[in-house]
Amino acid sequence: MLVFTAPEGDATVAVIGIDQAADGSDAITMGWQKFDPDFVREIELAQEPPARDGWDQITVAGYETSPAEKLVLQGIALRKGDDWTVMLVRGALATIAKRGAQLGQAFGxxxxxxxxxxxFAGKTAHELTPERIAELREFVSQSMAQLKIPGVGLALVDNDRIVYEGGLGVKSLGSDDPVDANTSFMVASNTKGMATLLLSSLADEGKLRWDQPVVELYPAFRLGSDETTAKVLVEHLVCACTGLPRKDMEMVVATSGDTPASNTFDLLSGTEPTSGFGEVFQYNNLMASAAGYIGGHLIHPDMELGAAFDQAMDERIFVPLGMEATTFDYSEAMADNWAMPHARGFGEEVQPIEMVWNSVVRPYRPAGGAWSTAHDMALYALNELREGKAADGTQLFSAENLLKRREHNVAIGEDAWYGMGLMESRSTGVPVFFHGGSLLGYKSNFWFIPEAGVGAVLLTNSDEGQALLGPFQRKLMEVLYDGKPEAEENVEAIVSLGAQGRAKGREGVVEAGDPAVLTALAPHYSNPDLGPVHVMQIDGETWLHMTSGRSKVGTRANDDGTSSVFFTSPGLAGFILLIGEQDGKRTLTLDDSQHEYVFVESDG
Known part of the structure; x- marks a missing residue:
């Protein structure tokens, strides 16, 4: 048995050899007996994903914990022949969240x-012939049906040209209006790489250096303490390597139409990294937002930050690359040919989502506010493959500064790294660059493989689209390099395991809410960082209203006797607030792993 302890001292991983177990769950239970004989919790859910990477069988087991514990408990059993290797994870939620990439790297x-x-290293990729394109389209179509994804925008690039662009499915459930190559989707965090491309153009002109302190360019920038602020260089803004954790709840809960772009810098000024620069991968939207706004400000210093960024992106990125439909203007994107977002609610049915929740990213749009199409994103991928050259040979961006975005700033897993708004994986021996985007009801990815000269774009209008992104990447590699057929099985497993997980997650939840619990709630709560929460009754249903939007809620009984408010609206289902009391006042507590926000009963 090997036991590893995180530097924080409140999280451990044990790797244990087990012989002659009846199955994976038995092996995990035996592992706990060796690691901690006093451990008495029962497995809540054990699942078997497809066996990969040389293992004959894989079992992943989870344990129920109450929100107040802020605890992660997990067991993983890997079988080869008759021998089992068991990994046990036990630790504080904040530490596991902080060091998730390191755990993934170790386990991988x-x-x-x-x-x-x-x-596939050293192999020549196949050309994307009509037959291979048809195979990819058929895979996407079948996966959409299995995952209940209404619509997909798809594009493929090969040999310096777009070889396919189009759509599958519909823009909205209940409609016959098909998705096409020019249908607009929110591409969310795919915006980050576009924003760093803006910085590349400024580096080309000598208006910034990647190793330049940010305060030299934008004196108002501040990150926590003076000491930390002084260390932040331009390249740190979108490297996810500064140790700054997510601080998304201010965006998700407390954003309104009046929130200015400058709020990015207000929020950063009160945030301090929780680990050292370069120590761990911690994704942060606010830093990426700051990068884009600083870039726009350097080009248009007399304009409001948001307007300056929008105009700079049009002038420097969208127009030169021919991305005519790509915009940050919601009304423009939603005027005609656009895909409506969808997600599951409390049950299994996929439903449309209210767009108001996706308006929260607008004040922070360099991190994820762009609308684009399969066609435009294919042009973006072509620019990466051409290393900044236009089709006529004009050098739009220097190769040096474009490629700077691909440098390995921090590991995100085994043979995978984060650059600046771009990720790289070499899990199959061939460098694959990519980035994803995730907002409520919109999941997307784009990929480019320089060695093969191939790029791909997949845009979806459903939260279920997240489950298609990894299998599609696998299918693309199978088609290009005659890889082992795994993608279809991966989708089938995701469908089955996902349904099991959602069913387990609904246990103990009363969709309409336990009347005794709901009537005991205060009508109004407030938090100094996230603003107010109002409990309202509408047509016999209980709703929670926040600054950013609203959701129907039910209640969940926790295993420690406490109760939680459980969001049930599509896209928000599973979001919880722990019900409690503090200094004689009723409270609702939101925990996002590394931050705790307590809403205290207020007068409204």
Whole structure:
């Protein structure tokens, strides 16, 4: 048995050898007996994803914990022949969240003795012929049906040209209006790489250096303490390597139409990293937002930050690349050919989402506020493959500064790294660059493989689209390099395991809410950082109203005797607030892993 402890001292991982277990759950239970004989919790849900990376069987087990514990408990059992390798994770939620990429890197490196990983290194990729394009389209179409994704925008690039662009499915459930290559989707965090491309153009002109202190360019910038602020260089703004954790709840809960772009800098000024620069991967939207706004400000210093960024992106990125439909203007994007977002509510049915929740990213739009199309995103991928050259050979961006965005700033897993708004994976021996985007009801990805000269774009109008992104990448590699057929099985497993997980998550939840719990809630709560929460009755249903939007709620009984308010509206289902009391006043507590926000009963 090997036991590893996080530097914080409140999280451990044990790796244990187990012989002669009946199954994966039995192996995990035996592992706990060796690691901690006093551990008495029962497995809440055990699942078996497809066996990969040389293992004959994989079991993943989770344990029920109450929100107040802020605890992660998990067991993973890997079988090769008759021998089991068990990994047990126990630790504070904040630490596990902070060091998730390191855990993924460690677990991803664990393989059976003498295992040789599949590798396409040195192989020549197949051309994306009509037959191979049809195979990819058929895979997407079948996966959409299995995952209940209404619509997809798809584009493929090969040999320096777009070889396919189009749509599958519909823009909205209940409509016959089909998705096409020019249908607009929110591409969310794919915006980050576009914003760093803006910085590349400024580096080309000598208006900034990647190793330049940010305060030299924008003196108002502040990150926590004076000491931390002084260390932040331009390249740190979108590297996800400064140790700054997510601080998204201010965006998700407390944003309104009046929130200015400058709020990015207000929020950063009160935030301090929780780990050292370069120590761990911690994704942060506010830093990426600051990067874009500073870039826009350097170009148009006399304009409001948001307007300056919008105009700079049009002038420097969208117009030069021919991305005519890409915009930050919601009314323009939603005027005609656009895909409506969808998600599951409390049950299994996929439903449309209120767009108001996706308006919250607008004040922070360099981090994820762009609307685009399959066609435009294919042009964006072509620019990456051409290393900044236009089709006529004009050098729009220097290769040096464009490629700077691909440098390995911090590991995000085994053979995977984060650059600046771009990620790289070499899990199959071939460098694949990509980035994803996630907002409520919109999940997307774009990929480019320089060695193959291939790019791909996948835009979806459903939260279920997240489950298609990884399998699509796998299918693309299978088609290009004759890889082992795994993608279809991956989708089937995601569908099955996802349904099991959602069913387990609904246990103990009363969709309409326990009347005794709901009537005991205060009508109004407030938090100094996130603003007010109002409890309202509308047509016999209980709703929670926040600055950013509203959701129907039910209640959940926790295993420690406490109760939580449980959001049930599509896109928000599963979001919880712990019901409690503080200094004689009723409270609702929101925990986002590394931050705790307590809403205290107020007068309204």
């Amino acid at each position: 490196s664990l393989s059976p003795a003498n295992f040789e990983k599949e590798s």
